[in-house]
Amino acid sequence: MNKPDFLRWFNRGFWKAFTRRTFPIEIPKTPAEKSELLESIYNDIASARYSPGIPEAELVMNKGYGVARTVPVFSIRDYCVYYFCIKELEDVLCGNRTPNTFGGWTLGGQLRTRENDEIESDAVAYGRYSFNPQAWTHAFGEFNALLFSQLDPGHYAYVLQLDLSNFYDCVRLDILERWIREHSPANKGWVIALLFYLLNHWNRRNTGLHPQAVGLPQDALADCSRILANFYLQQYDRFAADICNQAGAVYFRYADDQMILLNDTSKIDNILLLLTRNLDRYGLRVNQKKVYLWGASDLIRHRCREIQAIFATKGDNQNPVLIRKFVKAYLALKPAELDDTWNGGMPLLNRLLWAKLDSLPLNLFNKVMVRLTDEPFLLQATTTKLKRIRQLNALRKSPIDINKRIRIIASRTVHNAFHHEALTYACEIKDVPLQKLLVERIDKLNHIMHSNIIE
Structure with a gap:
């Protein structure tokens, strides 16, 4: 490795991801400080002195019903190394995509804007901290557009929906490394060694000095692990697409969510037999509680396609007639009906x-x-959404006290991802008392988690 080859990846796009961050991390502020940091990292790698650090912080998100998802925040040094390794291997990791699968777009890759950019899933929510959050949403929009282009005309009567259990936590690093080496040129061997040195040791706060053998970090900037996770599924994707083709079905995947479009339900057990046995070879499992067989019309209704289709093209959400139509259709849903729709x-x-x-x-x-x-x-709003809500609230004849509501929520919720988003919001609107309250609450929650005490 020479220095120019290392430094070339760290352009404005890389640093921009950190300037819009809402998670706690120390980053250099000036170009000179950034250059000094990169020089230091390069020298440590070249002299074999580099060692992964301990995550600087942990964001805790509520997956639902109070279940926590912990998102580690690496040091800026480790992010630089992780990013460098993925960029060096990007051609290998992001190639050979099976049609109708999404998750392997390149770092910083620009995808065209689609009409449903505002749609979000749990996977997209995870991507909020990534190098390119819009790319997650764009890819999810493309996934939906292709999926429903098959369902809307009635080409398929049923949809089999599958979800992998704890996917990131189950990726076997030995298999992943072997596959990357098989597809990479020989001169990338040292990059692969550096990558897996990081993956084996980033979590030593929990694993001690034993190398971690299973699991990818669901870290705050998401994209590097997302690319590795998608690569891990590529062999399975080819197998699944072939099996579905034999059954007269079509295979779709976004991240670890799978949709199989079919007409003959008598073949479902045979399909699941072969798919689950194949996944088992790689240490992966289907969550049997999240296997659903939808009638196509039921899935279309569950995803509120008729309402979503009101904003069919870019700019429709600025059309007063269409906005009123969308709002009336949304408000016409009874609370129980709304709860039964996708993501409530x-x-x-x-x-x-x-x-x-x-x-x-x-x-x-x-x-x-x-x-x-x-x-x-x-509770699920990002800083950007909180600012937009504040802007809209100011248009009411009698605005509510949004910041008071945030204070009340912050005092009750124990998942600190909300507090970090709200803290960035408070800093941007220059509400010093709210900033102080949120900092104190974050410190208290950290104490609760580290000391294992009940509040």
Whole structure:
């Protein structure tokens, strides 16, 4: 490795991911400091002195029902090394994509904007901290567009939905390394060694000095692990696509969520037999509690396609007539009906958040604002969303105290990802008392987690 080959990857796009961060990490502020940092990392790698650090912090997200997902925040040095390794291997890791599979777009790759960029899934929510958050949303939009282009015309009567259990935690690093080496040129051997040195030792706070043999970090910047995870599934993708083709079915995958479109349900057990046995070879399991057989019309209704289709093209969410139609259709759903839709109707609210809501009649505008300022939506909101809600709230005749509501939520919730988003929001609007409260709450939650005590 020579220095120019190392330094070439760390352009403005790399550092931009850290300037828009909402997680705690120390980064160099000036070009001179950045150059000094990169020089130091290069020298450590070249002299074999580099060693992965301990994550600087942990973001804790609520996966649902209070179950925690811990997202480690690496040091800037380790992010530089992780990013460098993936960029060096990107041609190998991001090639050979099976049609209708999504998750292997390149770092910083620009995907075209689609009409449903505002739609979000759990996987997209994980990508909020990535080098290119929009790419996660764009890819998910493309996945949905292709999926429903097959379902809307009635080409398939059923959809078999599968989900892998704890996918990232089950990736076997020995298999992953072997596959990467098999597909890489010989001169990349040292890069692969560096990558797996990081993957084997980043978690030694929990594993001690024993190398970690299984699991990819679901770290705060997401993209590097996402590319490795997608590469790990490529052999399975080819197998699954072939099996589905034999059954007259079509295979789709976004991250670890799989959709199989078919007409003959008598072949489902045979399909699952072969797919689950194949996954077992790689240490992966299907979550049997998340295997669903949908009628195509039921899935279309569950995903609220009729409502989503109102904003069919870019700019439709700025059309007052279409906005009113969308809002009326959304509000017509009874609470129980809304709860039964995909993600409890949150994707619909995400689309409305960026619409020209001030064009609505006052009564409809207020009803939408009640939903947008309700605790469930605020809890999952990013800094950008909180600022947008604040902007819309100011248009009400009697605005609520958004910051007071944030303080109340912060005092109750124990998952600190919300507090970090809210803290960045408070800093950007220059609310010093709210900043102080959130910093104190984050410190208290860290104490609770590290000391294993009940509040």
